[in-house]
Amino acid sequence: RKEVEQDPGPFNVPEGATVAFNCTYSNSASQSFFWYRQDCRKEPKLLMSVYSSGNEDGRFTAQLNRASQYISLLIRDSKLSDSATYLCVALTGGFKTIFGAGTRLFVKA
Amino acid sequence: EADIYQTPRYLVIGTGKKITLECSQTMGHDKMYWYQQDPGMELHLIHYSYGVNSTEKGDLSSESTVSRIRTEHFPLTLESARPSHTSQYLCASSESRGDQPQHFGDGTRLSIL
Numbered sequence: 027r028k029e030v031e032q033d034p035g036p037f038n039v040p041e042g043a044t045v046a047f048n049c050t051y052s053n054s055a056s057q058s059f060f061w062y063r064q065d066c067r068k069e070p071k072l073l074m075s076v077y078s079s080g081n082e083d084g085r086f087t088a089q090l091n092r093a094s095q096y097i098s099l100l101i102r103d104s105k106l107s108d109s110a111t112y113l114c115v116a117l118t119g120g121f122k123t124i125f126g127a128g129t130r131l132f133v134k135a
Numbered sequence: 136e137a138d139i140y141q142t143p144r145y146l147v148i149g150t151g152k153k154i155t156l157e158c159s160q161t162m163g164h165d166k167m168y169w170y171q172q173d174p175g176m177e178l179h180l181i182h183y184s185y186g187v188n189s190t191e192k193g194d195l196s197s198e199s200t201v202s203r204i205r206t207e208h209f210p211l212t213l214e215s216a217r218p219s220h221t222s223q224y225l226c227a228s229s230e231s232r233g234d235q236p237q238h239f240g241d242g243t244r245l246s247i248l
Contacts (some may be wrong), residue, residue, distance in 0.1 A: 057234065058235075058236075062236075067223070067244075068172065068238035069225055069240060070225075070239050070244075071239070072236050072237075072238065075236065086185055111179075115236070117234060117236075121166070121185070123168075123180075123229075123237060125177065125178045126174075126177075130178060
């Protein structure tokens with residue numbers, strides 16, 4: 027079992043839709059979490075950190091559920107430009123960073 | 136915006152050549168990483184470093200080697216390139232403080248003929 031698991035998708039949604047991604051992690055010692063976005067043939071770029079209290083950045087909302095060991099990313103009012111692969115990341119012990127395999131999102135006009 | 140640079144961006148070279156992929160960061164980050172990623176596939180950690188003179192192998196076995204003589208520089212070397220080394224190589228760095236995310240360079244797309 028992978029330490030960080032994501033639904034690979036792809037998620038095909040129309041413009042304006044709300045889409046949610048979940049990610050589960052197996053190491054209960056993981057203490058920091060992030061979402062990255064990766065465009066085709068580009069490097070991953072940090073989208074947002076994930077805090078226990080939940081956090082929002084414009085159309086994006088990230089939440090952490092430590093009891094169930096999952097994090098989520100909600101994208102509201104999807105844009106064509108949101109099409110990308112979204113990577114879930116867990117950081118353990120201050121040094122071990124585990125990237126999920128990513129969830130692909132395609133937003134269609 | 137992260138200041139981490141990789142050169143070259145693209146490299147097409149013949150089998151058997153020695154290759155060095157450069158990675159430099161200007162943020163003073165102690166931690167640096169090398170990942171290998173094939174198109175449409177997940178990232179695989181191949182090397183990492185916690186500081187000068189520190190290098191470790193990652194989760195994916197790789198025939199490459201790395202060095203960390205200066206904080207800002209973390210080059211990756213393939214002594215004798217083979218077609219199986221064709222891939223994208225991504226360098227990243229992060230602050231020493233434990234809860235900080237990694238920042239990536241643009242990557243080097245390597246193609247061995």
